[in-house]
Amino acid sequence: MAEIKEKSTIVLFSGDLDKAIAAFIIANGAAAYDHEVTLFFTFWGLNALRKDEKLMVKKGWLESMFAKMMPRGADKLGLSRMNFGGMGPKMIKHVLKKHNALSLPQLIELAQEQGVKLVACTMTMDLLGLQQEELMDGIEYAGVAAYLGDAADAKVNLFI
Amino acid sequence: MAEIKEKSTIVLFSGDLDKAIAAFIIANGAAAYDHEVTLFFTFWGLNALRKDEKLMVKKGWLESMFAKMMPRGADKLGLSRMNFGGMGPKMIKHVLKKHNALSLPQLIELAQEQGVKLVACTMTMDLLGLQQEELMDGIEYAGVAAYLGDAADAKVNLFI
Amino acid sequence: MAEIKEKSTIVLFSGDLDKAIAAFIIANGAAAYDHEVTLFFTFWGLNALRKDEKLMVKKGWLESMFAKMMPRGADKLGLSRMNFGGMGPKMIKHVLKKHNALSLPQLIELAQEQGVKLVACTMTMDLLGLQQEELMDGIEYAGVAAYLGDAADAKVNLFI
Numbered sequence: 136m137a138e139i140k141e142k143s144t145i146v147l148f149s150g151d152l153d154k155a156i157a158a159f160i161i162a163n164g165a166a167a168y169d170h171e172v173t174l175f176f177t178f179w180g181l182n183a184l185r186k187d188e189k190l191m192v193k194k195g196w197l198e199s200m201f202a203k204m205m206p207r208g209a210d211k212l213g214l215s216r217m218n219f220g221g222m223g224p225k226m227i228k229h230v231l232k233k234h235n236a237l238s239l240p241q242l243i244e245l246a247q248e249q250g251v252k253l254v255a256c257t258m259t260m261d262l263l264g265l266q267q268e269e270l271m272d273g274i275e276y277a278g279v280a281a282y283l284g285d286a287a288d289a290k291v292n293l294f295i
Numbered sequence: 296m297a298e299i300k301e302k303s304t305i306v307l308f309s310g311d312l313d314k315a316i317a318a319f320i321i322a323n324g325a326a327a328y329d330h331e332v333t334l335f336f337t338f339w340g341l342n343a344l345r346k347d348e349k350l351m352v353k354k355g356w357l358e359s360m361f362a363k364m365m366p367r368g369a370d371k372l373g374l375s376r377m378n379f380g381g382m383g384p385k386m387i388k389h390v391l392k393k394h395n396a397l398s399l400p401q402l403i404e405l406a407q408e409q410g411v412k413l414v415a416c417t418m419t420m421d422l423l424g425l426q427q428e429e430l431m432d433g434i435e436y437a438g439v440a441a442y443l444g445d446a447a448d449a450k451v452n453l454f455i
Numbered sequence: 456m457a458e459i460k461e462k463s464t465i466v467l468f469s470g471d472l473d474k475a476i477a478a479f480i481i482a483n484g485a486a487a488y489d490h491e492v493t494l495f496f497t498f499w500g501l502n503a504l505r506k507d508e509k510l511m512v513k514k515g516w517l518e519s520m521f522a523k524m525m526p527r528g529a530d531k532l533g534l535s536r537m538n539f540g541g542m543g544p545k546m547i548k549h550v551l552k553k554h555n556a557l558s559l560p561q562l563i564e565l566a567q568e569q570g571v572k573l574v575a576c577t578m579t580m581d582l583l584g585l586q587q588e589e590l591m592d593g594i595e596y597a598g599v600a601a602y603l604g605d606a607a608d609a610k611v612n613l614f615i
Contacts, residue, residue: 141607148314148317150376160578160599168603197389201386216499217524230517231582233517236582258396261394262396279320282321283328283330283451287451290606291612292612293614294455294614306481338473339473339535339536357546357553361546365537418480422550422551440487440488443484443485447611449611452611454615
C-alpha cells in the first residue's frame with residue numbers, strides 16, 4: 136500500500152532576511168519529516184530567488200526602478216527589525232556562522248536537495264517586471280490557483 | 296447528495312496595501328475554486344474597510360486620534376516596504392493598472408460579488424473607536440470566537 | 456469514549472506588541488473552545504517571554520548587544536506601526552485599560568492558566584544568546600521539529 140505523504144505549504148510574501156530564514160527552516164524541517172513541501176514566493180519574497188549578478192534584460196522604466204530598488208538575491212536581504220542600514224543583517228550572518236547554522240543561500244540549497252518545491256508567483260513577476268532568467272535555476276513558475284491546489288491538500292499552511 | 300464546500304479563512308491584521316492585495320487575491324482565488332471564504336479584518340486590517348469620506352461620529356479624544364492617524368479606506372493604504380512617503384503605493388497602483396490587474400477597491404468588490412464573507416472584528420472596533428457607519432456596507436461583524444469557529448472547519452487558514 | 460481535542464498552533468515570530476496581543480487573543484480564544492493550543496516563540500517573538508529585570512548572565516559581545524537592543528519582556532514591546540517612539544504602545548495600553556481589556560502580561564497569564572503551551576524556540580535562543588533564566592517561568596523549550604509535530608496534528612496553524 137503506497138503511503139500518502141503529508142503536505143505543507145508556505146507563502147513567502149516578505150522580503151526580510153529573518154523571515155526568509157524562518158520560512159526555510161520550517162520548510163526544511165517539514166521536508167526532513169518527509170512532508171511534500173511547497174514554498175510559494177510572492178511579492179517581496181521573490182527577491183530571495185533573484186540572481187546575484189546584474190542581467191541585461193530589456194525592461195520598461197518602472198520595471199527598471201523596481202529592479203534597482205529591490206535587493207538582488209538571498210545574500211542582499213535586510214532585516215524586519217534592527218536593520219541599522221545593513222549592520223543587522225551582518226550581525227545575523229555572523230551569528231549563524233559562529234553557531235555553525237546554515238546561511239540563507241545554504242538553506243535554499245538544502246531545500247532544493249530535499250526536494251522542496253520552490254515556486255515563483257508569475258503574477259507578481261509580471262507586475263514587478265521580473266523575468267525567469269533573473270531568478271535562480273531549478274525553480275517552478277505558477278499562479279495563485281496552483282498554490283491553492285497545493286494548500287487545499289496540505290496539513291500545515293503558513294503565510295510569512 | 297449535497298456537496299460539502301471546502302472552507303478557507305484569512306485574518307487580515309496588516310494595514311499595508313501590498314498585504315491587503317495579497318489577501319484579496321488569495322481569497323478571490325479560493326472563492327473562484329468554490330471555497331467558502333471568510334476574511335476576518337482585525338487591528339490595522341480594518342482600515343481597508345473604512346469609508347473614504349469623513350463622518351461626523353461622536354468620539355472620545357483618543358478614538359479621534361486613531362481615526363485621524365489611520366488611513367481611511369482601501370485607496371489610502373501604504374506599502375509594507377518601499378513606501379517612500381506615498382510614492383510606492385502610486386507605483387504599485389500604476390503597475391496594476393498597466394497590467395490590467397484589479398486595484399484593491401476592485402478586488403474588494405469582486406470578493407463581495409463572489410460571496411466572500413468580509414467580517415470586521417468587533418473587539419478591535421471597540422478598542423479603536425470605529426463605528427459601523429464608518430465601515431463599508433455589506434460586511435459582517437463578529438469576534439474572535441466566530442473566527443475560530445470558521446477556522447476550525449477550514450482547510451486553509453492564513454494570518455496576513 | 457475519550458474525546459479527542461482539536462489542536463491549534465501559532466508561531467509568534469514578531470516582536471511587536473500589537474501582533475503579540477493578537478496571537479494571545481486567538482490562543483486564549485482557542486483554549487476557551489477547548490483546543491489544545493501551542494504558542495511557539497521564535498526570533499523576535501521571544502522578547503515577549505523575557506523577564507523584566509536585568510540578569511547577570513555571562514555572554515559574548517554580540518549576544519550582549521542583542522540582549523541590550525531587544526525589548527525586555529511583554530511590557531516593553533513596540534508597535535508594528537504608529538509606534539511614534541513609544542507613544543503608540545502607551546496609547547494602546549491606555550485603550551486596553553479603558554475598555555477593561557487584558558494587557559499583554561495579563562493575556563500571557565491567562566494563557567498559562569488555560570494550559571496554553573508556551574514554547575521557546577531553542578535554536579533562536581542559541582543564536583541570540585538568550586538563556587533559560589532570562590525567560591519567564593512555566594514555559595517549555597523545543598525546536599522546529601517539535602513545532603512541526605504539533606502543527607501536523609492541528610486544524611488551525613498560524614504564523615504571526
